[in-house]
Amino acid sequence: MTQEAIFEQERVLKSDWGGGKSPFGVSREKFTMWIFILSDAFTFGGLLAGYGSLRASLPEWPSRVEIFSSFPFINAKLPLMFVSLMTFILICSSLTMALAVDAGKRMDRKGVLKYLGLTILGGLTFLLCQAYEWGHLIHEGARLTSNPWGVPLFSASFFVITGFHGSHVLSGVIVLTIMAIRVAKGIYDKRGSYEGVEVAGLYWHFVDLVWVFIFAFFYLL
Amino acid sequence: MTETTHQTGKRVYYRVWFQLLVITVVEVVVAFLPISHSLMAVLFTIMALMKGSLIAGYFMHLKFERLGFIYTLALPLILIVALAAALIPDGTVALFMRLGLGYY
Numbered sequence: 001m002t003q004e005a006i007f008e009q010e011r012v013l014k015s016d017w018g019g020g021k022s023p024f025g026v027s028r029e030k031f032t033m034w035i036f037i038l039s040d041a042f043t044f045g046g047l048l049a050g051y052g053s054l055r056a057s058l059p060e061w062p063s064r065v066e067i068f069s070s071f072p073f074i075n076a077k078l079p080l081m082f083v084s085l086m087t088f089i090l091i092c093s094s095l096t097m098a099l100a101v102d103a104g105k106r107m108d109r110k111g112v113l114k115y116l117g118l119t120i121l122g123g124l125t126f127l128l129c130q131a132y133e134w135g136h137l138i139h140e141g142a143r144l145t146s147n148p149w150g151v152p153l154f155s156a157s158f159f160v161i162t163g164f165h166g167s168h169v170l171s172g173v174i175v176l177t178i179m180a181i182r183v184a185k186g187i188y189d190k191r192g193s194y195e196g197v198e199v200a201g202l203y204w205h206f207v208d209l210v211w212v213f214i215f216a217f218f219y220l221l
Numbered sequence: 222m223t224e225t226t227h228q229t230g231k232r233v234y235y236r237v238w239f240q241l242l243v244i245t246v247v248e249v250v251v252a253f254l255p256i257s258h259s260l261m262a263v264l265f266t267i268m269a270l271m272k273g274s275l276i277a278g279y280f281m282h283l284k285f286e287r288l289g290f291i292y293t294l295a296l297p298l299i300l301i302v303a304l305a306a307a308l309i310p311d312g313t314v315a316l317f318m319r320l321g322l323g324y325y
Contacts, residue, residue: 053315
């Protein structure tokens with residue numbers, strides 16, 4: 001290569017978008033995860049937008065206060081309390097995830113493991129709660145194409161939207177478990193950085209963020 | 222290695238967690254208020270965006286990234302919400318047609 005070509009190549013590689021470094025001062029891994037999260041947000045945005053215009057086109061919609069009023073082990077009607085508890089669990093798991101990342105910044109392996117464990121526990125609890133909800137609704141007669149409350153698309157939206165979200169929670173739990181095993185093995189200590197945990201944490205926070213919108217617009221509104 | 226602990230320490234995470242909880246409680250209360258559906262939708266949109274901004278800004282650390290990166294992500298996310306809102310009138314047109322009231 002000529003001298004000019006070498007200089008040109010170096011100039012390009014030093015520039016923001018030349019490929020020599022990751023743009024926006026964010027690491028490649030983190031940037032990739034954010035772009036993936038953006039695409040996943042489009043998926044859920046599409047589902048929720050479809051649900052929204054669907055509901056706007058129907059004269060009536062089943063009362064969530066009536067349908068979502070059961071609570072495990074309690075024989076009384078507690079409208080929307082169980083799903084509020086699920087929201088609380090997910091918010092807490094986001095907190096423990098942030099604390100795990102914070103521990104990672106201090107290279108505190110035991111702290112990372114503790115908070116990752118709590119986050120995984122929160123995710124599993126949420127999945128158990130969602131399974132209970134599904135079981136309860138299916139027991140009442142809700143199916144993908146019909147339900148006892150008059151509007152067939154109600155149960156279809158419920159199962160599809162919460163199903164998509166639940167599968168994201170499940171994959172998040174699996175990812176976090178794998179990360180916990182890697183942390184326990186000391187892989188990030190050796191690397192000198194717990195950024196991998198932070199990147200996995202981004203996905204987990206996204207799962208919580210999606211639930212914020214599902215909770216508000218499917219259950220409450 | 223110093224950290225701006227007043228921006229990203231454990232305290233901030235607990236504070237954000239508490240703010241998320243408060244907004245959630247307000248959301249549940251609003252759900253039971255005898256107000257119009259459209260008003261409820263507006264309130265929920267505002268509160269959901271507040272919670273989303275808290276999670277993205279502090280838990281996901283987006284607030285402390287470069288401004289260009291924040292814009293790169295925030296704009297499409299806002300537009301998704303705008304898209305969902307923009308499709309509602311089309312839904313109501315279908316409703317009016319179903320009820321035999323024409324196109325408006």
